[in-house]
Amino acid sequence: MAMARLRDEMLALAGQLRAASSATTLTFTGEDDSGSVRVTLDPAGRPGEVLVRAGWRDSTADRAGLAEAVRQAWRAAVSARLTAWSEAVEESSPPAPTVECESFSTPVLPADAVPGDLLDYRAQSNLSGLTSLLADAEAALDELPAITSAVTPAMADGRSPGREVTVTIADGELIELRPDSRWLADAAPATISRMIQAALTDAYRNLDQSQGQGRVQPAALRELTELTNDPVTLMHTVGLLRG
Structure with missing residues (x-):
């Protein structure tokens, strides 16, 4: 039946997503266009390593150029991570469902019901859960206008111990990188990377x-x-799974 098939497809998709999350445990790297900077992200998408290569000044002569190179490498690493996760979803085979379920509950019909009424009772039983879920969604949406004005973007600044480098991140993305110009002029690539x-x-x-x-x-x-x-x-809430 259509509802049973939908249930099976949802279970399969949930299994694929879990498998993909487990499979993408490697790190992900990206480089800028010149190859001067490499950024490595961990499975959670956070920076595990920044490498500024020797000779970077030949391609990026000033701090603005270095900042752009780091952002390019960051975006390339993010792209590599998303690609790997997408491929893991496609390649993972759906595992067997880990829950025992029935297609529908079997309601008790009135004595005067005819066989054709069974479908109507089953539909009402399964739709009641969906109706409750939609009511909760509507209540949540009603609360949003009151809080959206107070919610700020997930943004933060960070500094190296000696304030040689300052960065700004927002919603998981590197927005700004501001190295001190005087320090940058003489700093070794390894030191720049660490800071x-x-x-x-x-x-x-x-x-x-x-x-x-x-x-x-x-x-x-x-x-x-x-x-x-x-x-x-x-699926339990909307009535697609029982037990």
Whole structure:
């Protein structure tokens, strides 16, 4: 039946996503157009290493050029990570469902019901869960206007220990990189690499701290998000799974 087939497809997709998340445990690298800078991201998409190669000044003569090279390498690493994750989803085979379920619950029909009424009762039973879910979604949406004005982008600054390098990240992307011009003129490539990495590490530390303070999600929206992040629970809620 159509509903049973939908249930099976959703279970298969959930399995593929879990498998892809487990498969993409490697690091991902990207370089700028000149090959002067390489950025390595960890599986979570955070910078694990920044490498500024010797001779970088031949291609990027000033700090603005270095900043752009680092951003290019970052974007290339992000692209490599997304490509690997997408390929893992496509290649993973759906595992066998880990839950026992029935296509539908079997409702008790009134004594005067005819066989054709069974489909209507089953539809009503499964749609009741969906109706409840939609009501929760509407309640969550009603709360959004009150909080969106107070929610700021996930942005943070970071600095190397001696303030040689300052960076700004926003929503997981490197927005700005500002090395001190005097320091940069004489710094060795290995030192530049370490200071950029230190500034990025500091930025993500600050980001994690800021996200843990005061960014409270509305209860209805939080519950709905938790529900939709769990495909099995979602299917139980709307009546596609029983037991």
